[in-house]
Amino acid sequence: MDITLNEDQALIAETAKSFAQSALTPARIRELEETENGFDAGVWREMAQMGWAGAPFPDAFGGSGFGLFELSLIVEALGQGAIPSPIYSSVVEGGMLLLEAGSEAQKKAWLPRIAAGEGLLTTAITEPAGGLAPGQIRTEIARAGNGFAINGTKLFVRDAGAAEAMICLGRSGLRPEDLTLLLVPGDAPGVARRRLKAAGGEALWEVTFSNVRLGADALVGEAGGAWPHVAQLLLRGAAMKSAELVGIGQASLDLTLSYAKTRVQFARPIGSFQGVQHHMANVYRDLWLCRLLAWQANARLASGKPAGREVAMAKAKAGECMPALTRIAHQVHGAIAYYRDYPLELYYHRAIAAQSAYGDAGHHRRALARLLREDLGRFRGEDPHELPVHHV
Amino acid sequence: MDLEPTAEEAAFRAEVRAFLKREVTPEVWAAHRDLGEQGMWSPDFTKAFRRKLGAAGYIGMGWPAQYGGGGRSRIFQAIFWDEMEYFRAPGLDRSITYVPNALMAFGTEQQKAMLLPRIIKGELSWFVGYSEAEAGSDLANMKTRAVADGDDFVITGQKMFSSDAHMADYGWVAARTDPSGPKHKGISLFIVDMRSPGVKITKYPTLAGWTHHAVYFDQVRVPRSMLVGTQDEGWKVVMGAIDFERAALSSPGLVGYQFDRLLAWCSKDRDGADRPIDDPLVQDELARLAIEAEGARLMSYWLASLHARGLMPQHETSLALLVKREVSRRMDISGLDLLGPHAPLRAGSPHAQLDGEVEVEYRDHLYFQFAAGGFDITRNVVAQRGLGLPR
The missing domain is CATH 2.40.110.10 (Butyryl-CoA Dehydrogenase, subunit A, domain 2)
Incomplete structure (x- = not known):
């Protein structure tokens, strides 16, 4: 067992993060929100050139062989940079669906073009x-x-x-x-x-x-025979949105920390007040819990094992905690972040969009409740103890 | 990233579980619990059990080979702590977590040679003498004095909130050797034989029903050879092994046990009545608790993974302990909610559910909110040391 990123994974995460921090200015991101397609085709081409559009595809179909877990690290970084892209439509949904369910001819026709950033499938x-x-x-x-x-x-x-x-x-x-x-x-x-x-x-x-x-x-x-493939697509989407929500939370926390360290009121940086410090400690706690659950969900999906439990836990937690984190971030900022030219607002919107995608928190807790009734073993995890019935 | 245990880790977990199932049977549970004095297990049983842990090689499993240890990684230690907590087994305390690690880091060769061979066998019980009436969260405010006198130091003062002092062979005691400097300076750390003349222990009943202790030192002579680390620089010793202690305390075994116990109770068939688990609100609450328990579990093994890689997590350890204890409190509170009208029935009462454990723990775990770094103090630590917010 090793719940840390290995060197390759850490490098992918770092690369993705530094790209996502500089690919688009906040002003350009806002501008894109008003366009019909919503993303910057040049940025998507660059992402494809780095192998991200084909991340989970095999070599034979133009993929870069990173795997789903590595894709989730990229998605987290894109969430953190608020970078719009067709990575969900074309990779997480269309591409992976074809990879799992499509014919050889369909895969050949589409996957290399998706990986190259040329073809877009949803x-x-x-x-x-x-x-x-x-x-x-x-x-x-x-x-x-x-x-x-x-x-x-x-x-x-x-x-x-x-x-x-x-x-x-x-x-x-x-x-x-x-x-x-x-x-x-x-x-x-x-x-x-x-x-x-x-x-x-x-x-x-x-x-x-x-x-x-x-x-x-x-x-x-x-x-x-569509449903098993679609159910898997929905799990994959939920796991990726969990990772994206972590990126959204990280960006909101980072903005808030740097504000709290430099904003002076009552002759002190506001980050020195315990009321602010306790908020920050709590959101940092929630961020790490969500990150660990998202890592687990995506690693589990990448392993090919049943992942319903792990994904439901990750999405239910992140779907609740990360929008709450952005609300606390706004509270600490006060009025300044209420204006559109302050970047925190990007994350405030994205958090609620991401929490509703591929099942909100309630949807995923209901999924856990179904496991509770139908498959108690899976509900309690991979390696459960015998229930301590001598107390019952 | 590999969330699956290795074959060796899985085998070790199975071995520890088999050991604990053999040693902590329902009969043992019934015979050796002492809710009055100890809160959980009788002192005699705890001491005997600690020797069994030593004989099985569990105490020194992570120690370096030079001290007779097994050199196992922190993942294995985390598995051991996890299972110990799940089975509510005794003996997993400072005597085998904090003290030996601090001793290995700061002790003299003579101290190590004298004490480590006995600690690894589970022969010694310790109390840690840090807190005082005026030194709680502000630990460096301690007033207990140690004055050099020939080959000895003479200790005078009072330690409060001294868990397990009544069954301790030795005290790991911080006292002020230089009252003139700033309060983090001038503290020294001593190993005190609890049989020394001048040591007196008094009892305070807690609201959880068990007994806590205060230790009085009246001109207690401690040989200079029992000074740990450098004189006046004991604060380093105090802080030096605290992360190891917190890592052990952040084990998720307790919350796993609390969750499984509630789940079993909610799933039990009842004559003519609906099972709680068939109620959608109960299902939602159990789903929420399962997520919280899983978060605590992952955080604890994340910490172990960082250690296993040779990294030195600092505030992460405080965070993991905060999470485990907050989740445990959540289990206490939800537990009472789920038990409904039976919630207030105490252990031993007719009709008490789950041996009244939920109500006992609701009172007992209150200490999670203040002991070994209270919830809000921990938030300060995380905010300042982890996130770099100004003091």
């Missing part, structure tokens, strides 16, 4: 009802000729404006998990998009599919 999973359970997917996928037809509406689709294609989840049968994935070109007739205005730095879209016709080769994985 996924369309969630619907207006908002839930993440399979039974809540209503978009219909029907057989049509030799292929398929899609009808329905998807919400919170990342980077739908910039993506060349999206992998759409739809219902192909009556049972809750009769779900199928189809690869849909962005310009297919019948696809319509509306940009959502959302807090945080991601470009989120509503995408409507009106009798969108696709050939048989659009199928990703097996017809009716």
Whole structure:
């Protein structure tokens, strides 16, 4: 057991952090929030050149062979720098989904282009009802000729404006998990998009599919076999958002510490007041707890073992604690950070966007509660003691 | 980053568990607990158990080979502490954590030769004499005096909050040798034989039901050879091994036990009544507690990992202890909540649940909030030493 970053991992984290600190100015980040695509294509190309867009792909598909854990370190650094990018849509979602469920031809066609930062792929999973359970997917996928037809509406689709294609989840049968994935070109007739205005730095879209016709080769994985892959995608997204939230928390803490050390009131730096010090100690405690839980969740996912428990714990904790951290950060700053030109506001928005993505804290505690009822062993961890029943 | 135990670590954990299951049976539990004097285990049982820990090689497992130790990494020590706490086993205290480490760091060769072979066998019990009536969080404010007199020092004063002093063979006692300088200077550290003339122990009942002690030193003569480290520079000794003590105290075994006990109770089938675990609010609370317990566990092994890599975590140790104790308090409070109308029933009462342990611990663990660095003092330490905020 070794709960520290090894040298390679520490180097990746350092590199990612220094890139993310300097890639974009706060003013440019704010400007990007107002654009349709939401990210800087040049910055994304640079990230791809460093191997980040192909981080978890095998060499054969243009990947850099870092692995998911290393990707989470990069995502944490991007969170800390508030750098918008299609890393979720194209890598965590679309790319990894194709890697796990796609055919050789699909992987060959897409993964090297994603890794190079040329092709951009996203996924369309969630619907207006908002839930993440399979039974809540209503978009219909029907057989049509030799292929398929899609009808329905998807919400919170990342980077739908910039993506060349999206992998759409739809219902192909009556049972809750009769779900199928189809690869849909962005310009297919019948696809319509509306940009959502959302807090945080991601470009989120509503995408409507009106009798969108696709050939048989659009199928990703097996017809009716989508859910295990989608469930894994949601876990992966939640684990990455846990890491991003840690980056958001770290940036908020760093800003607040440097302010508290230099802001003088009552003839003393405000950081010398115990009221401020106790706030800072508490948020530092929460930040480390969230970081350790996020490390565990992502390492567990990277190992290929069941990770539901570890991811739920990480996302539930970070989803609650990191937005709270940004509120404390604002409290210590006072009025100065209420103005848009002070960078803390970037993190205030991003924290609530990240906590709601791939399941909020309540969603993940409910997942733990399901383990509690259905799989007590997993709920209690890998190496549980026998319950101390002689006291009960 | 490797969160899985190695085969060797897993085997060691299994070995420690087997040892503890054999030694801390429900029968032993029933026969040797002494909630009056000791809060937990009787002094005799604690001493006998410590010898067993010594015989099994657990006390010196992390010591360097030159002192007869096993040189095991901090991961193994953390596993040992974790399982000891989970099984609520006695003997894991300053006598085998703080004192031998401080002795190895600061003691003379003569002191080490005299004491370490007995400590490693589990033969010695210690009390640590730091706190006084006027020296609590402000420890350097201590007033107990040690005056040089020929080959001896003569100690006079009073130590308060002296855990386990009544069963101690030796005291690890800080006293002021130079009252003229600034308060962190002029303190020296002594090993005091508790059988020395002039040592007197008095008892104070705590609100948890067990007994705590104060130790009076009235012209107690201590040979100069029992001075630890340099005269007047005892503050270094006081602080020097404190991180090791905090690391041991930050073990997550207790919170794991508290959680599992609540979970078992909530899951138990009840005649004609719903199980608490079927209530969504209870599920939510258990999910929250599970996350907190996991956080405390990870933090403790993170610390062990830093040590195992040869790094010297400082404020991280204080942070880990704060987290473990805050989580433990959370378990106490949620425990009472989950027990509902049975919450106030005390140990031994008809209808008491879980042997009344939850109510006892709710009182007992109050000391977590002030002992060995109180919660708020620890926040100051983390803010100032960890985050660099000004004093």
